Amino acid sequence: MTKPIWIKHASQLATLASNINGPRTKEAMSDLGIIEDGSMWVEDGIIQAVGSTKDLEKLYSGKLHEAEVVNAAGHLITPGLVDPHTHVVYGGSREQEFEMRLQGATYMDIMNTGGGIHATTRMTREATEGELIEQTTRRLDSFLAHGVTTIEGKSGYGMNVETELKQLRVMKKLQEQHMIDIVPTFMGAHAVPPEYKGREDEFIEYLIREMLPVVAEEKLAEFNDVFCEKGVYTPEQSERILEAGKRFGLIPKIHADEIEPYGGAELAARIGAISAEHLLKASEAGIKAMANSGTIACLLPATALYLREEAAAGRKMIDCGVPVAISTDCNPGSSPTTSMPLVMNLACISMRLTPAESLTAATYNAACAINRQEQVGSLEVGKQADIVLWNVKSYQELQYLFGVNHVKTVWKNGVKVV
Ligand SMILES: N=CN[C@@H](CCC(=O)O)C(=O)O
Numbered sequence: 369m370t371k372p373i374w375i376k377h378a379s380q381l382a383t384l385a386s387n388i389n390g391p392r393t394k395e396a397m398s399d400l401g402i403i404e405d406g407s408m409w410v411e412d413g414i415i416q417a418v419g420s421t422k423d424l425e426k427l428y429s430g431k432l433h434e435a436e437v438v439n440a441a442g443h444l445i446t447p448g449l450v451d452p453h454t455h456v457v458y459g460g461s462r463e464q465e466f467e468m469r470l471q472g473a474t475y476m477d478i479m480n481t482g483g484g485i486h487a488t489t490r491m492t493r494e495a496t497e498g499e500l501i502e503q504t505t506r507r508l509d510s511f512l513a514h515g516v517t518t519i520e521g522k523s524g525y526g527m528n529v530e531t532e533l534k535q536l537r538v539m540k541k542l543q544e545q546h547m548i549d550i551v552p553t554f555m556g557a558h559a560v561p562p563e564y565k566g567r568e569d570e571f572i573e574y575l576i577r578e579m580l581p582v583v584a585e586e587k588l589a590e591f592n593d594v595f596c597e598k599g600v601y602t603p604e605q606s607e608r609i610l611e612a613g614k615r616f617g618l619i620p621k622i623h624a625d626e627i628e629p630y631g632g633a634e635l636a637a638r639i640g641a642i643s644a645e646h647l648l649k650a651s652e653a654g655i656k657a658m659a660n661s662g663t664i665a666c667l668l669p670a671t672a673l674y675l676r677e678e679a680a681a682g683r684k685m686i687d688c689g690v691p692v693a694i695s696t697d698c699n700p701g702s703s704p705t706t707s708m709p710l711v712m713n714l715a716c717i718s719m720r721l722t723p724a725e726s727l728t729a730a731t732y733n734a735a736c737a738i739n740r741q742e743q744v745g746s747l748e749v750g751k752q753a754d755i756v757l758w759n760v761k762s763y764q765e766l767q768y769l770f771g772v773n774h775v776k777t778v779w780k781n782g783v784k785v786v
Pocket residue numbers: 455484485488595623626671697699700701702703
């Protein structure tokens with residue numbers, strides 16, 4: 369039997385607890401459920417109590433001597449961060465493209481000449497399962513070191529049955545081997561593979577006929593994602609792929625309006641996608657439609673920065689009532705980072721989210737974007753004990769001192785992992 373953990377005297381315990389079920393919007397994104405001089409009791413990996421140190425001292429007075437005590441005086445405590453959009457499983461790396469872009473090549477130029485997603489697809493097809501596990505483990509360790517305890521992970525660097533399944537099976541194995549939780553998304557439509565160039569509809573048929581049934585049969589994914597972008601998949605093609613996924617029980621997500629306005633946000637709202645990703649160029653009508661449908665905007669400010677693009681209109685989206693989540697977009701091309709703390713900083717700096725909104729976007733709303741809000745994303749009784757103790761005293765300081773990893777201790781399911 370492991371000892372209970374008693375964390376006490378946190379200067380701010382940002383619980384993110386609320387009576388609102390489902391993604392938070394507008395003012396609710398600023399309510400962090402802060403407890404000053406906060407305290408938590410954890411047993412068997414589950415949060416048993418959350419409150420003031422005084423209250424918990426009374427509640428557990430007969431058991432205090434049994435617990436491992438963590439004195440969090442002067443420290444902020446938050447839920448483990450949730451990253452709802454990653455391409456974490458891939459082979460190789462693409463540092464030469466970074467230099468090409470600095471010299472003027474665009475993301476799409478590189479992709480259209482066989483680089484970008486296609487380059488990573490070649491390297492992922494060549495990599496063995498063991499090599500992918502080894503590379504990905506290093507990234508998962510880095511996520512934990514940055515306070516991230518749950519991530520979503522997409523396939524999409526295979527675009528054939530064999531490699532798409534290899535990526536998803538790697539995620540399944542890592543879910544068993546690694547402390548971090550990985551929520552899998554099938555993204556067979558990440559690009560049009562070169563062998564199908566000009567025959568997009570044939571590839572879509574292949575994806576629907578050969579890939580989706582196996583992914584569903586082996587329960588390898590919960591979501592189905594598509595890159596809806598000019599030169600990749602049209603809104604009509606994206607809809608066909610996502611509707612087919614629905615028939616196999618996969619919930620739609622959409623990479624939408626990243627490079628050009630293309631009706632992706634509107635499509636996400638119309639077909640009931642749980643989230644739409646990127647949205648740098650989302651139209652007014654698309655933003656309104658997402659607010660009405662409650663589709664979560666999963667915004668990726670590190671990607672915008674890395675591609676030297678203007679970030680998505682996060683401030684405006686929140687003001688319009690769109691629930692906003694944020695993510696690293698961890699991938700080898702447009703955002704090779706695992707730092708959610710940096711993403712929280714950028715959400716404030718480049719999208720004008722407030723420090724409180726940014727924390728909600730990286731915890732509770734991020735959990736909603738991957739259907740994990742019942743388990744993680746807030747510090748509430750009965751939830752997983754995924755907890756971060758930070759080397760700062762407040763959430764305001766966490767967002768203010770930017771570009772620094774302030775993580776001191778991370779517990780995943782009540783186990784100290786950092
Ligand atoms: N934009 C499409 N897909 C990824 C990038 C993948 C890559 O460049 O390897 C994204 O979300 O940013």
